[in-house]
Amino acid sequence: DNRSAAPLFSSLSLARDRVAAETGIDANAIRIGLGGGIATPHGVAAAFQMGAAYVLTGSINQAAVESGLSEPARQLLAKAGPADIGMAPAADMFEQGVEVQVLKRGTLFAMRARKLHALYKSGMSFETMDQKDRDWLEGVLGESFQSAWEQTRTFITESNPKEAARAETDGNKRLALVARRYLFMGAQWARDGAPDRVSDYQIWCGPAQGAFNEWVAGTFLEPIENRTIRQIALNLMEGATRLTRAGQMRACGIGVPPSAFSYTPRKFL
Numbered sequence: 001d002n003r004s005a006a007p008l009f010s011s012l013s014l015a016r017d018r019v020a021a022e023t024g025i026d027a028n029a030i031r032i033g034l035g036g037g038i039a040t041p042h043g044v045a046a047a048f049q050m051g052a053a054y055v056l057t058g059s060i061n062q063a064a065v066e067s068g069l070s071e072p073a074r075q076l077l078a079k080a081g082p083a084d085i086g087m088a089p090a091a092d093m094f095e096q097g098v099e100v101q102v103l104k105r106g107t108l109f110a111m112r113a114r115k116l117h118a119l120y121k122s123g124m125s126f127e128t129m130d131q132k133d134r135d136w137l138e139g140v141l142g143e144s145f146q147s148a149w150e151q152t153r154t155f156i157t158e159s160n161p162k163e164a165a166r167a168e169t170d171g172n173k174r175l176a177l178v179a180r181r182y183l184f185m186g187a188q189w190a191r192d193g194a195p196d197r198v199s200d201y202q203i204w205c206g207p208a209q210g211a212f213n214e215w216v217a218g219t220f221l222e223p224i225e226n227r228t229i230r231q232i233a234l235n236l237m238e239g240a241t242r243l244t245r246a247g248q249m250r251a252c253g254i255g256v257p258p259s260a261f262s263y264t265p266r267k268f269l
Contacts, residue, residue, distance in 0.1 A: 005036045009050055039208035040215045041239025041263045045247070048240065057232070059205040060212045064227050070193025073203050074224045076106040082210030086110035088202070089117045091183035095176055097121075103203040109186050112140050112200070116179040125171020126178075140200070141182060149174055152181045219265045231268060239263030 012032050020027035034047040035056035047055045062069050063077040084105035090098045094117065104110050119133065126134065126145045134145070141148045156164040156177055167173040186202030188194075216222050221231060246260040 003036065005034055005047075006050065008036075009034055009047075009052065013051060037206065037208050037211075038236075039212040041236055041243050042261075043208070043211070044236050044240035045243040048244065049247075057208075057236070059207075059209040060232060061229070062203065062205055063209065063212075063224055064229050064232060065225065066229050069191055069203070071224070072193045072195070072198060073190040073201055074227075076103060076201065077203060077205060077209055078213060078222070078224050078227075080105050080205065080210045080213060082207040082214070084210060085205065085207055088113035089179075089183060091180050091187075094180045094183065095120070100204060101206045103201070103205050103209075106198070107201045107203070108199045109202050113179075113183055113186075113202075116140075116182065120172065120176050120179060123172055125175050127171050141178070142197075145178065148178045148181065152177050155181070216265055220267050221265045226267075231265075234268045235263075235265040238268075239265075 009032065016030045016032060017027055019025065020030065031053035032051075033054040033056060034050070034052040035058055037043055038047065038055050038057050039060050044055055061067055063074045067074070069077075080103055084103065085101050086104035087099040088102045088110040090100045097117065102110050102113075116137075119129070119137070124133075126137065129137070138144055152174075153164060153167070156167070163173070163177070167177055182200075183202065186197075186200050187204075189197035190201035190203050213222075220226050221235065242263050243261055246256050249260075250256040
């Protein structure tokens with residue numbers, strides 16, 4: 001997350017060439033693909049132009065029919081713009097402060113998750129918080145802190161007894177574990193389409209989702225019910241092919257209008 005694909009691909013390509021030269025391995029046998037920001041024909045064409053052997057879509061898969069994400073969550077994704085992305089603490093690495101990209105538009109998850117982490121980093125526990133923070137926390141949890149802790153403890157006792165034992169005497173650790181449960185549940189609520197938890201949906205995605213939405217606006221791929229993996233993939237590859245051909249013609253000195261570098265999605269049979 002938050003990494004630029006072009007510099008990373010360049011670094012990996014150079015590393016491949018060095019390894020091939022040092023070991024005698026055929027560089028052509030080491031295939032390097034590109035994923036991240038692949039959402040439009042322009043992105044696909046650029047990836048292949050850089051030398052990518054293959055491309056992988058990421059964010060845009062979540063809005064696809066086959067993703068398993070609930071319809072309400074996919075509808076939120078379909079309305080996202082490139083700037084509607086925020087960073088939030090990762091559930092499995094909450095204490096370390098590792099963050100993931102999530103949808104910001106239509107939910108309060110990113111803001112709430114960051115505040116939870118700030119409370120944890122301050123070193124406080126639920127018992128040492130002021131009343132305002134306690135009320136806020138229990139409002140976000142949708143239940144009392146004690147109730148949330150009891151459910152968290154049941155799970156942690158089985159999965160990580162040492163952590164559970166430490167949390168019994170460490171209020172800050174209890175807060176972290178309860179926060180991690182909330183972050184985890186955010187993804188489950190989004191997957192299941194919990195109607196009373198829309199503001200807590202954790203939906204992983206990057207700016208590519210917004211770029212895709214802008215590209216398909218006004219076409220048959222705008223409605224989420226038409227966003228199948230097959231239609232998305234075929235349109236991306238067809239569009240990238242046409243853009244590449246237009247670029248090749250321009251490189252040969254042929255006058256190519258800007259419209260040749262635009263591709264409108266069409267329905268494949």
